[in-house]
Amino acid sequence: MKQKSAYNASQQRSHLIHAIEGLDRYPNYLSRWDEPDIESLEEALEERLEQVKQQKLNISNQRKHIQSVLEEFLQEYPEWKDFVREPCCWDDVRNLLDPRAVNAIFRSKIFRKRNDDQNLRSNNDISVNDVISGRIRIPIELDTEYLQEWIEYEMDDVYSFPLLSETFCSKLHTFVSSIMSFVETTPRISNFPVRIYKDLDYLGLEWLNDLIFNLILRPISAQLYKETELIGGDLDWRTGYIASYSGDPTSSKPRQRLVPHTDDAEVTLNICLGDKFVGGNLNFWGVRGDATAGKFLGEYQPEIGRAVIHSGRHLHEVTEITAGDRFAYIQWARSWGASRKNCPCCWLNRRQYQNGDSCVCGQKWN
């Protein structure tokens, strides 16, 4: 009798990925499989599907809840209504930026026509909403010479630049903290943990995520990370949230430090929003898959309003906050269009350049 194989798609992730790749490569792939192995695959896929459905449902409930809390919050504190309103003109955008950012962005060719002739709107003019909505399909291009004046090299693939005004930073973290306090002091609505109130898309600030993504992160990444992270492509997905820490952690500021990790992103933007804190520096430990991996490269001390940008593969940590509260605006961005030719593991670890044969999708397996 044929010996039973050790195939176990539920327990071994590599077995599951192996089969998914096989189904894509061969017609009638399962024709040579034994029935128990097919069943193991079927079960593992069903488990995964159940996981997706559960998370989809939970997330949708959470998002609806946050939306209704936000509405209540704005009713109770109408003074925040203006803050969450999408800016309708470039002057509103200038007001939330650091003047050095204004200088680099609005002197760039793409905006110059309007700057030169403030009173004349031509078809070439780009509105704030064009940028926020991503209607301008071609990415905004910022002139290299101005970016060079604006952006400072920190280490390896890490750069920093002044981006948001101090006033705006302070308003942003106060806004998010106020919603969290509102939830904490209103037992009727506090049926989800307060830490879920951090994704700006659901706190009325989707426009801010989009503005920063389309106006800042995409154009800058196109220059800094085109070959290394984007493989010649463009960023096409982002998430933006507030990370909050405290020397004296609470449920709304639960962390005192953040252990070394890489991000689920090709490129990460991190803007320090304050408040006053001691410690909380960013340490960088090299880029996974590159020669620098695991090496301590340096420490970066956050400054209010200043953005730091790095590849998601760059191992980083937030050192212990010993006093005060620390808030950061984080945006993770991906380039699904460009990076997905290889399996995620090869892509992340660059194995295709060194040892392509060892991959389940590689030549040896074929």
Ligand SMILES: O=C(O)CCC(=O)C(=O)O
């Ligand atoms: O708070 C920070 O400065 C970094 C946060 C971070 O690395 C993350 O959320 O992935």
Ligand SMILES: [Fe+2]
């Ligand atoms: Fe991170």
